Amino acid sequence: xxxxxxxxLSLQLMTDIDERSVTNLSVIPKxxxxxxxxxxxxxxxxxxxxxxxxxxxxxxxxxxxxxCCTSVLQGIYPGTAMSVPVYNIAFAAAAACAxxxxxxxxxxxxxxxxxxxxxxxxxxxxGIQALSGAxxxxxxxxxxxxxxxxxxxTGMQRxxxxxxxxxxxxxxxxxxxxKKDLDRIVEAHNPPYMATACSAYPLDxxxxxxxALSIEGPKFIHILAPxxxxxxxxxxxxxxxxxMAVKTGTWILYEREFGxxxxxxxxxxxxxxxxxxxxxxxxxxxxxNVSPEIFDLMRQQVQQNIDRLSREEAGAC
Amino acid sequence: xxxxxxxxxxxxxxxxxxxxxxxxxxxxTPQTEIVEQIADYVTAGDLASKYIPVESEHxxxxxxxxxxxxxxxxxxxxxxxxxxxxxxxxxxxxxARLPIVMANVNRALGPGWNTWAEHTDAFSQRDTGWLQVFxxxxxxxxxxxxxxxxxxxxxxxxxxxxxxxxGFALSHITQxxxxxxxxxxxxxxxxxxxxxxxxxxxxxxMTGPNDYYKFRWDIERSMRDARGVIAEVEREFAExxxxxxxxxxxxxxxDADVVVIAMGTLGKEAEVAVDRLRDEGIKAGSMRLRWxxxxxxxxxxxxxxxxxxRDYSFGFGGVVAHSVRSKTGVTxxxxxxxxxxxxxxxxxxxxxxxxxxPGEEMWFGVSEHx
Numbered sequence: 001x002x003x004x005x006x007x008x009l010s011l012q013l014m015t016d017i018d019e020r021s022v023t024n025l026s027v028i029p030k031x032x033x034x035x036x037x038x039x040x041x042x043x044x045x046x047x048x049x050x051x052x053x054x055x056x057x058x059x060x061x062x063x064x065x066x067x068c069c070t071s072v073l074q075g076i077y078p079g080t081a082m083s084v085p086v087y088n089i090a091f092a093a094a095a096a097c098a099x100x101x102x103x104x105x106x107x108x109x110x111x112x113x114x115x116x117x118x119x120x121x122x123x124x125x126x127g128i129q130a131l132s133g134a135x136x137x138x139x140x141x142x143x144x145x146x147x148x149x150x151x152x153x154t155g156m157q158r159x160x161x162x163x164x165x166x167x168x169x170x171x172x173x174x175x176x177x178x179k180k181d182l183d184r185i186v187e188a189h190n191p192p193y194m195a196t197a198c199s200a201y202p203l204d205x206x207x208x209x210x211x212a213l214s215i216e217g218p219k220f221i222h223i224l225a226p227x228x229x230x231x232x233x234x235x236x237x238x239x240x241x242x243x244m245a246v247k248t249g250t251w252i253l254y255e256r257e258f259g260x261x262x263x264x265x266x267x268x269x270x271x272x273x274x275x276x277x278x279x280x281x282x283x284x285x286x287x288x289n290v291s292p293e294i295f296d297l298m299r300q301q302v303q304q305n306i307d308r309l310s311r312e313e314a315g316a317c
Numbered sequence: 318x319x320x321x322x323x324x325x326x327x328x329x330x331x332x333x334x335x336x337x338x339x340x341x342x343x344x345x346t347p348q349t350e351i352v353e354q355i356a357d358y359v360t361a362g363d364l365a366s367k368y369i370p371v372e373s374e375h376x377x378x379x380x381x382x383x384x385x386x387x388x389x390x391x392x393x394x395x396x397x398x399x400x401x402x403x404x405x406x407x408x409x410x411x412x413a414r415l416p417i418v419m420a421n422v423n424r425a426l427g428p429g430w431n432t433w434a435e436h437t438d439a440f441s442q443r444d445t446g447w448l449q450v451f452x453x454x455x456x457x458x459x460x461x462x463x464x465x466x467x468x469x470x471x472x473x474x475x476x477x478x479x480x481x482x483x484g485f486a487l488s489h490i491t492q493x494x495x496x497x498x499x500x501x502x503x504x505x506x507x508x509x510x511x512x513x514x515x516x517x518x519x520x521x522x523m524t525g526p527n528d529y530y531k532f533r534w535d536i537e538r539s540m541r542d543a544r545g546v547i548a549e550v551e552r553e554f555a556e557x558x559x560x561x562x563x564x565x566x567x568x569x570x571x572d573a574d575v576v577v578i579a580m581g582t583l584g585k586e587a588e589v590a591v592d593r594l595r596d597e598g599i600k601a602g603s604m605r606l607r608w609x610x611x612x613x614x615x616x617x618x619x620x621x622x623x624x625x626x627r628d629y630s631f632g633f634g635g636v637v638a639h640s641v642r643s644k645t646g647v648t649x650x651x652x653x654x655x656x657x658x659x660x661x662x663x664x665x666x667x668x669x670x671x672x673x674x675p676g677e678e679m680w681f682g683v684s685e686h687x
């Protein structure tokens with residue numbers, strides 16, 4: 001049942017994209033590097049993202065995975081759902097392990113892609129020191145954070161990436177503080193390429209991974225990955241949830257190449273006229289009973305982000 | 318080539334001779350001189366290694382893990398708090414069966430801050446699956462570091478090796494050093510399970526109760542095999558370079574009635590004490606314990622034993638004293654001395670032997686017997 005659901009969802013993903021992209025979808029290779037035998041939850045968007053990441057990266061790639069949902073969904077020894085090498089490593093250590101691997105491959109004259117695929121806890125909290133160090137040192141690798149806004153693997157405890165107001169198992173009354181702005185932290189390291197993406201826009205993700213891997217140095221992609229059990233919405237709503245995050249301006253898709261910001265297609269319209277925030281949060285159990293005061297703060301934060309990025313893209317700051 | 322060097326510089330020179338592909342390094346007193354010297358080699362073009370100046374020791378070991386698995390020889394150095402900070406990755410390196418070599422300059426742990434010699438840092442990594450050797454001279458620091466690469470990378474072992482040298486008492490002491498051209502003694506790095514995109518494997522995935530213990534047993538099996546590999550490598554080293562080592566360094570032990578067991582520089586100091594005691598007619602000997610993991614078989618039958626521990630396991634006792642007792646059945650006189658660089662002279666060691674009380678424990682400087 002679980003596998004059928006996943007297959008159905010991926011079909012939905014393939015069709016539920018905007019008109020202009022349909023023709024381009026054919027560029028995505030048919031080769032699969034993440035097989036259908038994963039042990040991901042039904043409706044898991046991060047595994048769908050991983051599928052597209054690997055299609056973009058191709059077979060000469062190594063994944064470095066810290067403790068996160070991907071440690072589990074890849075399968076249990078001696079089975080695996082992966083057809084590229086996967087190096088599992090301790091929670092805080094992904095970026096450092098990738099530093100060593102990247103240097104070792106370079107020392108042997110290999111051009112293999114080194115890709116960290118890490119959750120938000122392993123990135124914004126326990127792994128941020130190693131991430132910062134690897135970016136400061138100019139490590140040649142791609143760091144992807146798939147962000148489901150909580151510690152999903154351990155049963156949805158709050159992380160630094162959990163948004164204001166969201167209920168988790170350790171913030172049963174709703175998180176009293178805002179989501180840590182990881183992207184501005186990464187931006188402060190001046191990487192040659194960084195981008196945001198969302199599981200509901202697979203072609204956008206595919207292109208960003210392709211572009212990132214064509215650039216030398218430390219690259220970063222931050223993917224919003226809605227999580228049905230964590231966010232408490234029905235599994236079949238995973239794509240819709242990602243779309244609403246973008247359409248309400250809660251999650252803004254952009255690229256930053258050598259510091260220059262460009263807003264990605266789906267977010268351009270959303271930033272001009274964002275859909276009401278209620279449309280995004282009303283379907284999520286984690287935001288149930290959010291007070292009007294908190295909701296107002298959430299709306300202000302969305303608008304502040306839209307304004308800041310709009311100003312920057314227009315060259316006003 | 319004959320030269321003079323500190324213990325730290327001897328380690329760096331051995332690393333240069335072994336020519337690792339990746340070195341990840343973070344500074345900490347009294348180890349820093351090792352990674353500074355290596356940085357000089359790399360900058361001057363004398364060493365082709367990729368040098369990763371990581372932001373922490375946890376990352377140093379993580380980077381070594383990634384690099385070693387990626388197919389190149391790796392080295393790092395640390396001490397004390399640095400070693401403890403990387404503890405999680407120390408376990409991971411052994412579990413991942415990676416032949417990483419690390420120099421640990423033994424230093425006490427805070428609080429209070431103390432940068433002097435003590436072995437508690439290394440012993441706190443006792444159960445990680447690392448081989449551990451303790452050296453007593455600058456020459457031995459060089460020789461043991463070179464041999465560590467051979468031993469770690471042997472396919473019968475494939476476990477990381479920690480080379481321990483006493484902070485300041487050896488790391489910053491200058492002695493004569495003869496460096497060698499290792500030639501075939503260090504063959505090219507070959508890791509049978511190196512990451513290979515043409516043969517994609519998953520490393521360290523979720524492993525259930527029906528399989529996990531098999532990997533643990535495999536570590537222990539290799540640890541047992543390592544005893545023979547160490548002996549083989551040390552024998553070959555002696556044949557090629559003329560200096561021989563063993564699991565212990567025995568000094569005037571053959572006819573000894575009482576044997577002093579110590580580690581690192583205190584073991585060398587004990588040799589002087591033995592000469593003094595022999596002059597007085599006490600038939601003493603010194604058995605400097607070099608390998609701590611795998612722990613060697615010791616022949617102490619019919620002798621009294623004085624163990625000097627530069628460490629302590631609170632609520633239990635001196636780690637070496639208890640190890641000796643459990644491995645040999647001999648009940649030693651346990652002396653706790655040299656913690657945090659506390660000065661212990663050969664005269665003090667001779668006094669420990671003269672005033673020995675087998676079965677008792679004595680904290681040097683605190684009280685006679687407690």
